Amino acid sequence: MKATETRKWWALGALSASALVIGLDVTVLNVALPSLATELPATTSDLQWIANSYNLVFAAMLLPAGLLGDRFGRKRLLLAALALFGTASLICAYAPSAEWLIGARALLGLGAAFVVPLCMSLLPVLFTPQERGRAIGLWVTANAIGLPLGPIVGGWLLDHYWWGSVFLINIPVIVIALVAVVLLMPESGSSRRLRLDLAGVLLSCAGLVSLTWGVIELGDQGLGNGIPAVAVAAGLALLATFVAWERQLGQRPAIHPLVDLALFRSAGFTWATLLATLVTFALFGALFTLPQYFQSVLDADALGTGLRLLPVVGGLLLGARLGVRLVPRLGVRTPVTTGFLVLAAGLLAGTATGTGTGYGFVAGWLTAVGLGMGLILPTLMDVALGALSVEHSGAGSALIQALRQVGGTIGVAILGSVLNAVYRDRLDLSGLPAPAADAVRDSAPAGVLVARQLDAPELLDTVRRAFVDAMDAMLWVCGGLGLLGAVLAIAFLPRQTWPVTDVPVGRPGSKAGESGQVTVG
Known part of the structure; x- marks a missing residue:
């Protein structure tokens, strides 16, 4: 049964709220880590596992989550996943030890692994191909807004309440999403019981x-x-x-495969998914580095860091709106290629950032980065989803998200290694005691702390210059990835998307019209 015109847009609001909470939870923990270290207490190893237990479970369960949604019903599993996410948030907030918090974060990752692909897989069910671009733009934007909102909301809460409050903010949004899904969302799933x-x-x-x-x-x-x-x-x-x-x-x-490899016969699905993974690789690396720059070089606190990331959101909102208008007129290839070029221009402009650079310049290139992201991601998600039949939208959406998650994780690791290597190479620690020098080499925030404890302005200046040099090197790599994305989009991305009139690619037994779109060009 199809949702009415009004109900399906309200249902999108529920899906977007769920995506917002997931995005929020990715970054809100960062500002709470110092409090967790002292109040639980938690060792450095504990802090790493508090973050990584979420990431590991999230990455591992994305593919099974999509398949199970197709098999047992997406609405049913989405409700269970939202309830699990809310329960895990409560356990996190009141965890009596680091071990409890690590376990609760793993449960949180399990809930998120179901929420993300199931929300995404419902978009082709609720919306026609003509509406889907706008719907995906709103959903992607809600997901992205959660990233800078995490430090803003988390910083404010930590200034006024205890560390557990950063997890309690999930509860009201989850309750609203649960009610909205129950009342507004149609059930959907695969009719084949394999x-x-x-x-x-x-x-x-x-x-x-x-x-x-x-x-x-x-x-x-x-x-x-x-x-x-x-x-x-x-x-x-x-x-x-x-x-x-x-x-x-x-x-x-007789067996329902976890991944329908025939999807990769579609140039639209293949290249949209790979390019979305590439852009996530670059984005996660930049988001990993910028908070450190704001705090170590510009002396921003957690709240100020989040506020300084808002130009990314502003650019993304504008880019998403432009993309929705440009795709029907110009096709897919032109907006995506333009988005990659704008993204690359913003990142390469960022390489001119120095220790004395004002925030106005930084806000300018951050806006360009957000604008490029807004042109790229919603359009690519629309192309990739357009290759999926309604029956297999869960497993296909999970595959898209799994590749993006792994791409983002690898991006942080590789770009973080570039950052660390250049930072350590640029440091001048002559005359510094060995324990202090080791602490400075660990990270720029640690270096700033040591310089202030020793009341050493020259060391502080050295740490900041070394970090900015390292950030510039990392932005060169990210900018190069943006240019690579533009070349790949021109070479391989289909020009146009059209309503489907035949059996979808690679899904024997699917009915004509199930996939919404196929790609040509």
Whole structure:
């Protein structure tokens, strides 16, 4: 049963609220880590696992979540996932120890792993191809707004309440989303009742956990550490085995494969997904670095850091609105290519940032970064979703999000390694005691703290110059990725999208018109 015109847009509001909470939770923890270290108390290792337990479970469960939504009903599982996310938020807020918080964060990651692809998979169910671009733009924007809102809201809460309050902010939004989903959302799922691909679930989970953990640890410990490198190699081997298993499973119609590899026969799905992964790679690296720049160089607090990220949101809102208007007139390729060029221009302009640069210049190139993102992501998500039939939108959406999640994690690790290498190379620590020098090498925030404790303005200036040089080097890499994205978009992205009139690519047995769109060009 289709939702009415009014109800489906209200339903989109519920999905967007859910996406907002997920985006918020990604960054709100960052401002609470110093409080957790002293009040729980939590060691450095504990703090790393508080963050990484969420990331690992989230990455591992994305693919099974989409498949289970297709199999058992997306509305039903979305309600369960929202309830789990709310319950886990409560446990996080009142966790009596670091171990409890690590476990609760893993539950939070499990809830998020279901919420994100299930919300996304409902968009082709609720909206026609003509409406979907606008709907996806709103959903992507809500997800992105959560990232800078995390430090803003978290900083304000920590100034007035205890650390657990940063998790309690999820509860009212989750309650509203639950009520809205119950009242406004139609149930949907696959009509085919096939056996679940349990081997695929195990292989994908093991591979994604091993790869994600290894990449996180390599980013923290450096490329010379053997165990994380082995974990990365094992993860890649498991994922290669998973692909081989899924390929031969496609010939066995009695089992529902976890990933429909035939989707990659569609140029639109393949290149939209890969380009979305590429842009997430660059974005996560920039978002990892900018808060450190604001706090270590501009002396901003947590709240001020979040406020300084708002130009990204402003640019993204504008870019998303422009994209919705340009795609019907110009097709897909032109807005996406333009978005990558604007993104690259903003990132490359950022390489001119120095220790004495005013925030006005930074806000300018951040706005360009957001504008490029707004042109790129909603359009690419629309193209990728347009290749999915309604029956398989859950598994397909989960695949898109899984690739983006892994791309973002790898982006933070690789770009973080570039940042650390250049930062340490630029430091002049001659005459500094060994313990203090080691602390300065750890990170720019630690270096700023040491310089202030020693009342050493020259050391403070050295730390800040070294970090800005490192950030500029990282932005050169991100800008290069933006230019690469523009070249790939011109070369491989279909020019146009059209309403489907035939059987969708790669899904035997699907009915004509299920996918919404196919790509040509």
